[in-house]
Amino acid sequence: MATLQTTHPRKKATNVSQGWLPKLSIMDRYLFTQMLTPFLFGVGAFSSVILAIGSLFELIRLITDSGLSIWTAFQIFGYQVPGFMVYSFPMSMLLATLLSYSRMSGDGETTALRSCGVSAYRLVLPALVLSLFVTGMTYVFNEAIVPAANWQSRSTLRAALNQENLQFKKQDIVYQQYGEVPQDDGTTRQGLVRSFYARSFDGKEMRGLTVLDFSQGQIQQILSAESAVWLPDQNVWKFSKGTTYLVGADGNYRSILRFDDQNLKLPRAPLDLAQEQRSAEEMNIEDIRRNIELLKQSGNTKEIRKLEVRLEQKYALPFICVVFAIVGASLGMRPQRTGAAIGFGLSVLIIFGYYLLLFICGALGQVEFLSPIAAAWMPNLIGITAGFIILTRVT
Known part of the structure; x- marks a missing residue:
């Protein structure tokens, strides 16, 4: 007499899996x-x-x-x-x-x-x-x-x-550029390379400018101009109606040169500094990093440190x-x-x-x-x- 064999269905798994998703118990x-x-x-x-x-x-x-x-x-x-x-x-x-x-x-x-x-x-x-x-x-x-x-x-x-719209700073834009400055003994050290000042800014044009050049360790020249605009296609500043004073080692003027228009290859940082008015809460990680790099050029160590802490807090x-x-x-x-x-x-x-x-x-x-x-x-x-x-x- 043949025996009847029965098979029991397997129990359903208690874990749930949806394709690539991990199993959930x-x-x-x-x-x-x-x-x-x-x-x-x-x-x-x-x-x-x-x-x-x-x-x-x-x-x-x-x-x-x-x-x-x-x-x-x-x-x-x-x-x-x-x-x-x-x-x-x-x-x-x-x-x-x-x-x-x-x-x-x-x-x-x-x-x-x-x-x-x-x-x-x-x-x-x-x-x-x-x-x-x-x-x-x-x-x-x-x-x-x-x-x-x-x-x-x-x-x-x-x-x-x-x-007042504070998307840019309208008055007294001050920018100090730091870099390697040669010393009398032939070595170099970090120091002030250039000081940039503009009396006013309307979002496009800066007016009442004074630029002091310290790239050789002491003041080399003074540039004064009525206005200046940034030319992004040439990556230079165009100064208008100004005067350049060349200063000798003894502190006296060696020559005075007047100009109507003059293009100078100076950093774009003063324009960026004037336009950046956002707080850390209004910036993402990339914005904060860009501001830190900008401030490093100006030597504003207090603000740099503040933004470095806020940058790490963005991650943490x-x-x-x-x-x-x-x-x-x-x-x-x-x-x-x-x-x-x-x-x-x-x-x-x-x-x-x-x-x-x-x-x-x-x-x-x-x-x-x-x-x-x-x-x-x-x-x-x-x-x-x-x-x-x-x-x-x-x-």
Whole structure:
């Protein structure tokens, strides 16, 4: 008698894979969905608070006191939203991880998962992955959206209030060029090569110019002109109606040469310096680098240091999301349960402490007590170290 053989269908895999995407276990999908709702809530809540404090009250004051139209106020408000929203991303990451893991810990879900052999480090992995995604989103906002929106906001406000357009400096443009200066013993050293001064600038033409040449270690010539324009096709300055004074080694004039028009191959930097009026919040990484190079030619060490710190912070700040995710998940997995109100309050305290540390480190970087890299990344290093210490105590 033939026996009947039956085959049992294979169980469906608990992991989900979509092409090139990594496999997601049921636990991972569950944790992602648990964090998504408080994250979106945090973005809305924190953005609303920051916008109200940093923008809305001031716009209402301008409407009532300065006659700013409501429609223009709405435009400015819209331009300012990305700049304030980007600050809410790391805050929301902290709130989402803290509330999600705290609720799971309070309901015994983390205990059940760990009894099945899931380590605390494995439980934190979904929060880390989500934080890396939010980090990338924060970086894109900071680079592609926020600088242009902040600049447009300021320009719209000035135009609406009939304020002076500060897209370029209109008076007293001073530029000092530094380079290698020969010494009497045949060596060279870094020193002042040329000093450039213009009394006024209308965006195209500079007027009332004086250029002092120190390229040989002492003043060699003085150029004075009524006006000058930059010729981009020839990469030179065209000076008009001026006089060149050649100075001898004894300090007396060797000759005086008057001219109607004269082209001189001087740096374009004075024009760039007059046109650059954006703050660090209105510049992306490439803009900051370009400004640093420009300022290095002028020898403005204080402003150079400030921009170097801000440049490193442009790289470091998005990674606050990773720091807050690890800290929030580690705190949430502790045995005691944290309610929504307590979690929100604890998030605010951690955020305040972190940004206070960020401000202190930034100030220390600007006074050269810390290097720009240390000033920007030290808060992240301290935060992530504290998060892992808490996590090891949970395990």
